[in-house]
Amino acid sequence: MIGPGCLPLVLFLILLLLLPVVFGQVLTTALLKLHLDAATSLGLALAIIVGSSINLPVKRIVHAEEVVVHPLAVFGLPWLWPSLRRVRRETVIAVNVGGCVVPTALAVYETAHVASEGWVVAGALIVAVLISVVVCYWIAKPVKGIGIAMPGLVPPLVAVTAAMVLAPEQRVPVAFVAGVLGPLIGADLLHLRDISRIATGVASIGGAGTFDGIVLSGIVAAYLA
Numbered sequence: 001m002i003g004p005g006c007l008p009l010v011l012f013l014i015l016l017l018l019l020p021v022v023f024g025q026v027l028t029t030a031l032l033k034l035h036l037d038a039a040t041s042l043g044l045a046l047a048i049i050v051g052s053s054i055n056l057p058v059k060r061i062v063h064a065e066e067v068v069v070h071p072l073a074v075f076g077l078p079w080l081w082p083s084l085r086r087v088r089r090e091t092v093i094a095v096n097v098g099g100c101v102v103p104t105a106l107a108v109y110e111t112a113h114v115a116s117e118g119w120v121v122a123g124a125l126i127v128a129v130l131i132s133v134v135v136c137y138w139i140a141k142p143v144k145g146i147g148i149a150m151p152g153l154v155p156p157l158v159a160v161t162a163a164m165v166l167a168p169e170q171r172v173p174v175a176f177v178a179g180v181l182g183p184l185i186g187a188d189l190l191h192l193r194d195i196s197r198i199a200t201g202v203a204s205i206g207g208a209g210t211f212d213g214i215v216l217s218g219i220v221a222a223y224l225a
Helices: 004-032 038-051 097-115 119-139 154-166 168-198 213-224
Strands: 055-069 083-096 141-143 147-149 201-205
Touching: 004 038, 004 213, 038 097, 055 097, 055 201, 083 097, 083 168, 097 119, 097 168, 097 201, 097 213, 119 154, 119 168, 141 168, 147 168, 154 168, 154 213, 168 201, 168 213
Parallel strands: 083 201
Antiparallel strands: 055 083, 141 147
């Protein structure tokens, strides 16, 4: 018998197990709304999920960093004669296949579809993307050791709002494109200099894969539109 004290833990585990199912449903539903058939939507969903484990390096940034060393720490005297040493560090800028490449390619496809509807809709798309980029750049903050962080729900809500106001008849593709390109350009690309300063090792654009801001923003925006 499960005691009252275990109930929150059980509920948490149930929600944890249901999360992939719910997200998978949201993902496929959003893709189906983007003028894609069921087979293509399923293929893209699998590409996003599988590709989330693949990072493609595109640039290496080498920089020197001064660190404090304590040569006498091994003798129990860490406070005596500390010194600064320049350490060579390297940051590899990479792009994640599932978190960046696949959604960006789909955004390009949707952009072409929207552009075929006429210059008015295309102009609305450009404005929506610019709004999303500015907002994402403004709210994104570099966090040492992590990368670029921003509130998860703000980009899709901005993209959906802009799409509904500017292009209500094409709100789904416009929301998706703005939801993808906003975080990609505003949060990641325009903060590359910050990433190179705060991160060491690998800094992957879209590196959280399926749950990265680029994917979540685009998918949630398309789902809500």
